[in-house]
Amino acid sequence: MRLQTRTIHVGVDKDTAYNSVITPIYQTSTFRFTDVGVNAGYDYTRAGNPTRRALEENIASLEGGAGAVATATGMAAITTVLHLFKPGDHIVCTHDCYGGTYRLLHLYEEQFGLRLSFVNLQDQAALEAAFRPETKAVWIETPSNPLLNILDIREVARVAHGCGATAVVDNTFLSPANQRPFELGADVVVHSTTKYLNGHSDVVGGAIVAKDAGTVERLQFLANTLGQGASPFDCWLVLRGVKTLVPRMHLHEKNAAAVARFLSGHPGVRKVYYPGLATHPNHAVARRQQSGFGGMVSFEVAGGLADVHRVMRSVKVFALAESLGGVESLLEHPVSMSHASMDPALRDQAGINENLLRLSVGLEDVDDLVDDLDAALRA
Ligand SMILES: *Cc1c(COP(=O)(O)O)cnc(C)c1O
Numbered sequence: 001m002r003l004q005t006r007t008i009h010v011g012v013d014k015d016t017a018y019n020s021v022i023t024p025i026y027q028t029s030t031f032r033f034t035d036v037g038v039n040a041g042y043d044y045t046r047a048g049n050p051t052r053r054a055l056e057e058n059i060a061s062l063e064g065g066a067g068a069v070a071t072a073t074g075m076a077a078i079t080t081v082l083h084l085f086k087p088g089d090h091i092v093c094t095h096d097c098y099g100g101t102y103r104l105l106h107l108y109e110e111q112f113g114l115r116l117s118f119v120n121l122q123d124q125a126a127l128e129a130a131f132r133p134e135t136k137a138v139w140i141e142t143p144s145n146p147l148l149n150i151l152d153i154r155e156v157a158r159v160a161h162g163c164g165a166t167a168v169v170d171n172t173f174l175s176p177a178n179q180r181p182f183e184l185g186a187d188v189v190v191h192s193t194t195k196y197l198n199g200h201s202d203v204v205g206g207a208i209v210a211k212d213a214g215t216v217e218r219l220q221f222l223a224n225t226l227g228q229g230a231s232p233f234d235c236w237l238v239l240r241g242v243k244t245l246v247p248r249m250h251l252h253e254k255n256a257a258a259v260a261r262f263l264s265g266h267p268g269v270r271k272v273y274y275p276g277l278a279t280h281p282n283h284a285v286a287r288r289q290q291s292g293f294g295g296m297v298s299f300e301v302a303g304g305l306a307d308v309h310r311v312m313r314s315v316k317v318f319a320l321a322e323s324l325g326g327v328e329s330l331l332e333h334p335v336s337m338s339h340a341s342m343d344p345a346l347r348d349q350a351g352i353n354e355n356l357l358r359l360s361v362g363l364e365d366v367d368d369l370v371d372d373l374d375a376a377l378r379a
Contacts, residue, residue, distance in 0.1 A: 002179065003062060004246040006181075011057030012239065014050045023054045025236045047224045051232040055239050056207070059197070060216075062176040062242075063189050065209035066218035069223045070235055074172065075100050075191025081190060082167060083222045085136050087113030091141040092130040092160075094121045097171065097352040099339045101139070104332075119348065121151050131163040140186070141170040142179075143286070143378060144359040146334045147351055148297045149284035150272045153200040153289060157185030172196070172325075177249040178292035195315050195325030198241035199248050203234045236341075248327070248363065252295025255369060256361040260297045262370045268307075268377035270355060273298040280287030295322060295362075298334075300355040301377070308333065309357055314376035317368050324360035329369055332358050 001009065012023045026049055031042045042048050042162060052070050060068035071077040078101055085091065095118040108114040119130045121140065130138075138160040142151040157167035168188045169181035175196040182190050191197055208223075210216045223229055230238075253276070260274035275286035276293030286293060301308045311331075312320050318331040322338050333336055335354045339347055354364035361369065 006061045007058070007177075007245045008243045010061040011310055014054050023051055023236065023239055024181075025232050026050045033181075035115075039064055041255045044206070045232065046227055046229055049229070049232050049235070051239075051362055052235045055155065055230070055235040055242075058193070058239060058242060059176075059193075060209050063209040064172070064176075064180055064182045065211050065216070066191065066213040067220075068207050068209040069216070069219045069228075070230040070238070071206040071223060071228045071233070072230050073083040074194055074203045074206035075104060076223075077190045077192070077208045077335045078104055078170075080219060080222050080226060081188060081208055082108055082114065083226065084166075084218065085114060087115070088134060089117040089349065090117070090132050090134045091137045091139055092117050092121075092135055092165070093196035094141050094151060095346065096137060096144040096149060096154065096352075097141045098145050098172075099342050101141070101170070102247065105139075118208075123147060124155075127156060127159055131159070133164065135160075135163055135177050137164045137166045137168055139168050139170070140171075140181075143208065143275055143296065144171050146296075146338065146356065148296060148366050149278075150174075150275055150277055150280075150286045150289075151246075152285050153181055153184040153186060157187075160186075161185070172270055173296060174290060174292070174294050175245060175249060175325075177246050178294055180254075182209075182211050184289055188215065193238045194323065196249065197239045197245065197325075199325060199327060200237075200241050200243065201323065201326030201328065203231050203237045203241075204240050205234050205321075235286055249292055249295070251363050252361060253292045254362065255366045256295045256297050257293065258366045259359065259361050259369055259373065263297070263299045263346050266374070266377055268302050268311075270300040270302045288325065295360060297359045297361055299357055299359070300353070301357060303355075305354050308357065310379055311376045312358065314379040315372055316375075317364060317372040318359065318376075324358075326360065327363045329364060330360040331374040334358055 056068040169186040189209045191207040
């Protein structure tokens, strides 16, 4: 089956009692044993639940992995992956990773002895110089947040494998509808399902997918041990959301491309970041490794901070809010919102300045989105 068919059908036939077409919500903490040592495949929801299993089968199929673990949040997914490593292990992380990932990695460095290097992985020399004998993983996020830099997954994974390290890809920004990291050499994929996979801004959730069955088994063990699993109801909501992933991603991209084109010609805008624009520095890599450019657009407002604040206060269709990937359009200011906890020096080095705004372009009529931004920029 093709990906769009799999979003709708994989993992969902769980009700053998009544053959419901939609996966039931098995909202139960525990499961009755039928005899001593005999149950129907589940004993306790922290360890496993049929609704969660349906979502895990679905996401594993979309990414093309051996299996998946559905977690309570994206950060729970990342936390679980970090438990594959031991004190003294070294992780090379892209220097413009998600702010929460950055904060978590620092916590594990300070309290649990992980060693870290934050590196511009677009720089071939820096990439190759970053690996040490104790390097166990490289953490890839592409497109990056909020500047939408593109990393060449195949190239980074090749260098990592040459040094015996695992390649982990955070695929939240594109979803498997637009990017399939396993086909490019990744070993582990993580998601915040909060974003495009669920797509309706009504759940926080996460997922981990691994290429090989041994890693899936280890991740299942870790998620159960750490208590990271997603609730049955949240899994059910994500299963519902994922059915429309492919058409949603098409429309996100169509709207984002139109917004990016509009902003590129606007006198109130200094710079536009969208990998689908031919002027984007990584446009060629994006074309090669992605099957779509996604729904995220960032731009710099011309003028000073007061002008930026005016745009933030003036939008009416775009909501001033963090997060992304939902059907409704959102606008946020990385320096004061999503990236406020990031070390200012690193933030500057990454190119995230106070004029920058990030848009999650939703599925409204694109003319309303363009009119809203135009009015806010002229306010
Ligand atoms: C949102 C996000 C996360 C964290 O996910 P939560 O569901 O908020 O815990 C991790 N990585 C990326 C790229 C994200 O956008």
